[in-house]
Amino acid sequence: MSAVSDRVLTQPALAELANVPATSVWVRSGSLRLHLLDYGPADGVPLVVLPGITSPAITMDFVARELTDLVRPLVLDVRGRGLSDDGPGYDLDAYAADVEAVIDQLNLSAPLLFGHSMGARIAAKAAPSAQGVVLADPPMSHAGRPYPTALDTFAAQLEQAQCGTDADEVAASWPRWPRREQELRAGWLASCSRTAIAATHAGFESEEFPPLWEKLAGPAVLLFGKDSPVVTPEDVTALKRANPAHPLVGIDNAGHMLFWDEPRPALRALRSALKDLLAR
Template identity: 30%
Template sequence: MGEAGFESRFVAASDGLKLHVRVYGQPRAGRLPLVCLAGLSRNAADFDVVARDISATRQVIAPDYRGRGLSDWDPDWQRYALPVELQDVLTVTAALGIERAVFLGTSRGGLLTMAMAAVRPTMLAGAILNDIGPVVEATGLVRIKDYLGKLPAPETMEAAVALLKTIGAGKFPGLAEADWRRQAEGMWTMRDGRLAAAFDPALAKTLEQVDLDAPLPTLWPQFDALAGVPVMVIRGEHSDILSAETVAAMAARRADLDVLDVPGQGHAPLLADARSIGRIAAFADRCDAA
C-alpha cells in the first residue's frame, strides 16, 4: 500500500471509460468488504479516514464515479446518471472479485445503494445510508444546485480551505483545521498547473434538468427493498438533505434501523470522528454475523 495507505486500480467500464478505485487492505476470511460510494460531485478521497481505520480488519473499496476524481470524464454528460453509475459500480466489484459486500453510501452513494438492493440484491449484505433517505429535501438540492460547478477556482490550497469555510462553517461549526484541509484536498486537484475542481464541470448540467419547483419523487420502494439486510442511517445535525422527520419515518418502517446522529455537522457527515467510525465498524461486524 505504501504511504498512501491504499492501492489505486483502474477498471474499464462497459463503454471503455477508465474508472479509478482505491483499494484499502486485503480480503479477509469471514469479513465482508466495505464498498464506499461518494456524493454527487465527490470522490473516493472523502472516505480516506474511515477507510484507513476499517481496513485494519476488512478490505475497503472506494471507487471514483465517471467524471470524478481520477476516473475518465464522459464525453456525454447525460451519462452522469444513476443507472450508468450503478452499472459502473457492478463492473468495479466484478473486476475485484467482490460477490457480496456492505455498502456505505453518502448522499448519491446512498441512492445507488438503495438501487443496488432492487437490481442486485445478492450483492448487498448491509447498507449504511450517510445523510440520505427516501425523502430528499428540496432546500438542500437548491443549495447544491446554486454552487455546483460555480465556485471560483482558488489559487492555492490555503485559499481553497478559506473558501470552504466561508461556504460551510455554519453547518459544520466544530471542524478542525485538518478536517477543512482534507475536504479541500478532495474537492480540488492540480490540473495544468492550476487548482481545479476534482470533477467534470459538465456534471452541473444534471441538476439543471431537475425542476425544484415540482414535488420531488420519494424513494420508499427503494428503501423497502433493503428489507432483507441490516440497515444503518447516519444524519448530520444540520443536514438540509435528510430531515429528522424522514429518519423517524424510516425507523417506523424498520424497527431494527440503526440510527446515528452526528452533532455539529451538516450534509454530509465526514465520517472521520472516532464515534462514527466505531459505529460503522460495529455495524459491519453485525453484517458479517448475519
C-alpha cells in the first residue's frame, strides 16, 4: 500500500494558474505524471526550466514570461512538487531521466536547459541531452560541507505552509522578494513533498556538483550570486580552474536566490547567457 501524501494545494493557490501566460502540458516518466508550464511560442527554441528544491513551476513565472522573445520556456514541476507526481526516487539520475522524458515526449529539438539551485544540478546531469545549459547557483555542498540551509529549516517552512501561511509570514524570512513571489511561495510551498525535500537535501551532500561541471563539454554558462553562501568566491575560483571553457557570471548584491534578490540584474544576465548559447 502506498503512503498517504502530505502534499497540500488549496483552490486559491491553484487558481493562480489563471494569471500565468502559459499552457499546462503533461508527460510521463515511467509511471510518473509530470506537469510543465509551456510559455511558447511553439516555434521557439525550447528552454526546459528546472526550479529549486522548494520551488514549484509557477514560482518561476516572473522569469519565464520575460524570455519568450528569445526562447520557448517550459517550466517543470520537478517530481514531488507542484502538480507532478511523487517519486519513488529523488536522486540526480531520476531527475535527469525526467528531463529526458520531457524532451522525448514533447519532441523538443535541440533544447536548452536552465536550472536554479537543485535545478542547476539536474541541468548539469542532463546536459548531454541538450545543446547548451545555464546553471544558476548550483549547490557546491558535499559530504564534508553541509548545505548552508539545514533540513530542519526547510521542514519548519513546509510545516508553516501546510498549516496555512501567508505572504506576510513569508516576507519575514524573505523580505527582499517581490510581493507576488512571497504570495506564490505562501500558496504553493505546501505542494512540495516532505520526502522529496529531505531526499534532495541529502543529495546535496552525497552527490557532488564539481564532477558534473568538469565533464561539461557542450556550451554552458554559470550564474552565481556574489553574496551567495552556496557558491562562494573560493568555489568560483575552483570552478574556473576545473573547466575554464565556460564563463562564470556574478550578480552583484544577490545571494543564493539571485532572481528573487536582484530580479532585473539576474534576468539581464540570464538573457545574455541565453543569447550567447543561441549564437553558438
